[in-house]
Amino acid sequence: MAQNGSNSTVKLLGTWSSPFALRGRVALHLKSAEYEYIEEADVLNSKSDLLLKSNPIHKKVPVLIHGDVSICESLNIVEYVDESWPSKPSILPSDFKDRAAARFWAHFVDGNVSSFTNTFVSDARLFKGLRSNQCSIKDCRTNPK
Numbered sequence: 298m299a300q301n302g303s304n305s306t307v308k309l310l311g312t313w314s315s316p317f318a319l320r321g322r323v324a325l326h327l328k329s330a331e332y333e334y335i336e337e338a339d340v341l342n343s344k345s346d347l348l349l350k351s352n353p354i355h356k357k358v359p360v361l362i363h364g365d366v367s368i369c370e371s372l373n374i375v376e377y378v379d380e381s382w383p384s385k386p387s388i389l390p391s392d393f394k395d396r397a398a399a400r401f402w403a404h405f406v407d408g409n410v411s412s413f414t415n416t417f418v419s420d421a422r423l424f425k426g427l428r429s430n431q432c433s434i435k436d437c438r439t440n441p442k
C-alpha cells in the first residue's frame with residue numbers, strides 16, 4: 298500500500314450540497330493533492346455503482362478512493378489525507394490533547410449539520426419542482442421532481 302499520497306490515483310466521490318464532501322475536498326486542497334472529483338448527481342435517490350461498491354455500509358458521500366483503497370466518513374478522510382500526504386501544512390494539531398479537542402468540535406458540528414443539509418437538499422428539490430410548475434407543495438413533498 299502506498300505510504301505517500303502522491304503515489305496512487307485519487308478520486309473523491311461527493312455531491313454539491315454536502316459539507317462532508319467539502320471537508321474532504323478542503324483537506325486534499327490543503328495538501329495540494331491532485332485528485333478527480335466525481336459528483337453524485339442525486340445521492341438521496343440514486344447512488345452510483347461506484348458509491349455502492351466503495352461505501353457498502355453507509356452508502357454515503359464522501360468517499361476517498363486512493364488506489365485500491367476506499368476511505369469513508371469525512372473525518373476519517375481528513376485524518377487519512379493528513380497522514381498519507383506528509384507535506385505541509387498539517388491539518389490536525391500536532392499535540393494529542395489539541396487533536397482530541399479538534400475531534401470533539403468536529404463531531405459536535407456533525408451532530409448539528411446533517412439534519413440541516415438533508416432539509417436543505419429536500420427543500421431545494423421542492424423549490425425546483427414548484428418553480429417549474431411540476432407539482433403542488435403537497436405533491437413535491439411526497440414526490441419531488
Ligand SMILES: N[C@@H](CCC(=O)N[C@@H](CS)C(=O)NCC(=O)O)C(=O)O
Pocket residue numbers: 312314315316317340341356357358359369370371372407411414
Ligand atoms: N458522517 C458522514 C455523513 C455523510 C453524509 O451524511 N452524506 C450525505 C450527503 S451530505 C449522503 O451521502 N446522504 C445519502 C443518503 O443518506 O442516502 C460523514 O461525515 O462523511
